[in-house]
Amino acid sequence: MSSTSGSATADKPKSEDSSVPQRPSEALSKDECLELFRLLYLARYFDVRLIKEKKRGRLRGTLYSSHNQEAVLVGSLFGLQANDWISPIHRDMPAFFLKDIRAGWRNPERKGMSIEEVCCQVWGKVGSPGRARDNWSHIGKRDAKIIHSTSMLAGTIPVAAGVVLADKLNGGNSVVLTFNGEGSTAQGIFHEAINFAAVHKLPVITIVENNQWAYGTPTELEYSLPDFARRADGYGIPGLIADGQDVFDVYDKVMQAVEYARAGNGPSIVECKTFRAYGHGDHDDDRAVRYREPDQVEKGRERDPIAVCRKKLIEKGYLKGEAAKKFFAEGKNAAEVTDEDFPPEVVEYLKEGIEFALKSPVPDEAEGAMWVFKENA
Amino acid sequence: MSATVTEAPIALKKNYLSALKEALFEEMAGNADMICMGEDIGLLGGAFGVTEGLQKEFGAHRVMDMPISEAAIIGASVGAALNGKTVMAEMQFIDFISCGFDQIVNMMATYHYRTAGEVNLPIVVRGPAGAYGGGALYHSQMNEAWFCHSPGLKVVCPSTPYDAKGMMKAALRDGNPVLFYEIKELYRKREIEEELPVDDYIVPLGKAAIRREGKDVTFVSYGQNVYHCLEAATQLAEEGITAEVIDIRSLVPLDEETIVNSIAKTNRVVVVNEAPMTCGFAGELVARISDSAFEYLDAPPVRVTRMDTPVPWAKPLETYVLPSVDKIVTAAKRVVKF
Known part of the structure; x- marks a missing residue:
């Protein structure tokens, strides 16, 4: 396994490289490439639509926008098998419906959440798999192989390791992707869990969404490495760097790590370099323009993942003529885009989810005291 | 009545530690989905010997020596339990449980609640507790109140060999996370040794x-x-x-x-x-x-x-x-x- 994007990383010995293709995205069909493009729109539309709903005062809690980071989610989830696990965190809301979406956006059997379930969660309705007991991204679904997170950063990595340990003991070969901001890498549990996974060669892939900002703190105050992926050296595992704006590069690097793990070689760290478009949460948008330099934000957002993908699809000849010029959502803020900037099937999909959530009931108040313990007969 | 004259089995008195060990052996034998995780519990058999022989009997894949990280032990236990395993997680001393505090109170304790009952975690976090033995500040604690204050955790503390075994078996079958406080001063206390039933038994949790x-x-x-x-x-x-x-x-x-x-x-x-x-x-x-x-x-x-x-x-x-x-x-x- 090796990494690109220049910087030194903890590569594995050459003898272990040969079985892992370096560019698995080259094997993707035209339809699959176009689907990746469509999923970027879907993730973006979900985000901007919720920003609008939130600004209109229709939602409780905090929205942690994934704007400009969609390629990390779409690219890393696209190659997973149905029985693989994920543990998303606060900025990964689209991951819940993106998981196993290749099995069909509306396929009730797929190992992911339906858009209806995700919308019920956001709107605080009983149709959420957790019946709206914790908010926003603090949701999961065991049957869909989605691990439930808390607010304690990196806290799901040991849980993810335990989950695939159980699968391994049962003879399975699932892998797990854990999603983490670069800020969470300063936590002790980040180290403790990856060290454990490395010792036992557990198929735990740690995705570091390096968006340059941990709330109001820049990366240089979080760790002292030029490239975070080099942290992997300390665990004797591969550390890869992906261009987080390029859905194909993310797919390639994550799939390298996935195949490596599935073959029994153990964990990897995949650092996806990206940039946070807005504030930490929607409560922070106004302050974020003060603590971040405008030219840094402009530079960080100049390679919109939709634009990067569009360019590649044009190069591949998969987007031509009028089709290549349609739906320009890239480079626009939530306030600037309209439904016309997105493919109609994307708008329709979310509309179905929202309508379902709006019609769903809120939980009965007495549920607040239920399910503290499993009741035994 | 049988005509054969058989010698009555010599009833052996068991100490508190042996009672715990018996419970672990019997539950491991009876539950193929049970695993154990902890520091030095395998090769060494545990700092106090509660897991002595357990790895030899059931294998290193079911009795895992863990790196020194209580947080990883608890977190991995949560993951394994949410994916169908029953887990015994040993804290080498209950004092060290503070290093796994977040995983216990925020991750493990709340799982059933957060998932509206979808997930329940059959985990027993057990370890030696208590003072009077010269253990000083960090090998003498009784910190059970921290966890009684975290809804979703059962907290128990047996005082006899009979209860130690029966409550350990009950805890491992309970389906909820149970913090099991073992009193290390009682582990080998001769005065409290007692005969234990030959047949399987439990002592229900929540009964004084x-x-x-x-x-x-x-x-x-x-x-x-x-x-x-x-x-x-x-x-x-x-x-x-x-x-x-x-x-x-x-x-x-x-x-x-x-x-x-x-x-x-x-x-x-x-x-x-x-x-x-x-x-x-x-x-x-x-x-x-x-x-x-x-x-x-x-x-x-x-x-x-x-x-x-x-x-x-x-x-x-x-x-x-x-x-x-x-x-x-x-x-x-x-x-x-x-």
Whole structure:
């Protein structure tokens, strides 16, 4: 396994490289490439639509926008098998419906959440798999192989390791992707869990969404490495760097790590370099323009993942003529885009989810005291 | 009757540690989905030997030596349990549980609640606890109150070999996360060894035991303080005061009924606990008693606890701050004379 994007990383010995293709995205069909493009729109539309709903005062809690980071989610989830696990965190809301979406956006059997379930969660309705007991991204679904997170950063990595340990003991070969901001890498549990996974060669892939900002703190105050992926050296595992704006590069690097793990070689760290478009949460948008330099934000957002993908699809000849010029959502803020900037099937999909959530009931108040313990007969 | 003359099996008395070990062996044998995780529990067989022979019997894949990280042990236990395993997680000393605190109170305790019952976690986090042995600040703690304050965790503390085995088996079958406080001073205490049933048995969690009957004052306690209470009761009996000794065994859930029924008879209560006083479980017991048994009380409930200090090392210091038979006797006389 090796990494690109220049910087030194903890590569594995050459003898272990040969079985892992370096560019698995080259094997993707035209339809699959176009689907990746469509999923970027879907993730973006979900985000901007919720920003609008939130600004209109229709939602409780905090929205942690994934704007400009969609390629990390779409690219890393696209190659997973149905029985693989994920543990998303606060900025990964689209991951819940993106998981196993290749099995069909509306396929009730797929190992992911339906858009209806995700919308019920956001709107605080009983149709959420957790019946709206914790908010926003603090949701999961065991049957869909989605691990439930808390607010304690990196806290799901040991849980993810335990989950695939159980699968391994049962003879399975699932892998797990854990999603983490670069800020969470300063936590002790980040180290403790990856060290454990490395010792036992557990198929735990740690995705570091390096968006340059941990709330109001820049990366240089979080760790002292030029490239975070080099942290992997300390665990004797591969550390890869992906261009987080390029859905194909993310797919390639994550799939390298996935195949490596599935073959029994153990964990990897995949650092996806990206940039946070807005504030930490929607409560922070106004302050974020003060603590971040405008030219840094402009530079960080100049390679919109939709634009990067569009360019590649044009190069591949998969987007031509009028089709290549349609739906320009890239480079626009939530306030600037309209439904016309997105493919109609994307708008329709979310509309179905929202309508379902709006019609769903809120939980009965007495549920607040239920399910503290499993009741035994 | 059989015509064959068979020798009656020689009943062996078991100590508290052997009782725990038997429970683990039997549950591992009976539950193919059970695994154990902890520091030094495999090759070494545990710092105190509770898991001795377990890895040899069941393999390194089911009895895992973990890197020194309580947080990883707890977190991995949560993951394995959410994916179908029953997990025994050993804390080498219960003091070290603080290193896994977030994983316990935020991840493990809340899982059933957060998932509206979708996920339940059959995990027993167990480890040696308690003072009186010169363990000093970081090998003497009784920190159970931290976890009683985190909804979603059961918290238990057996004081006899019979209970140690029966409650461990019950905890491993409970389906909820259980924090299991073992009293290391009792592990090899000869005086409390007892014969254990040959057949499978459990001691249900949430049921108190009356260790001695009396009519003048009720002692409510658990862990090794139960033996201090029993000794105090013996001394008081010489002065004509009879004390009833209740071993609550389980803090969460709590058997309030047994406590209230006793106080209805004795009208006086002393709560004894080696943890520090402020916000300790003794305070919770007194509060519950005030709610449920106020009308029976002829004297204010009294606590005998550790002073609000860490546990110091040198013997005179340790003795000074901890509950003792003398302190219990003094407290009992105070409430009886009130």
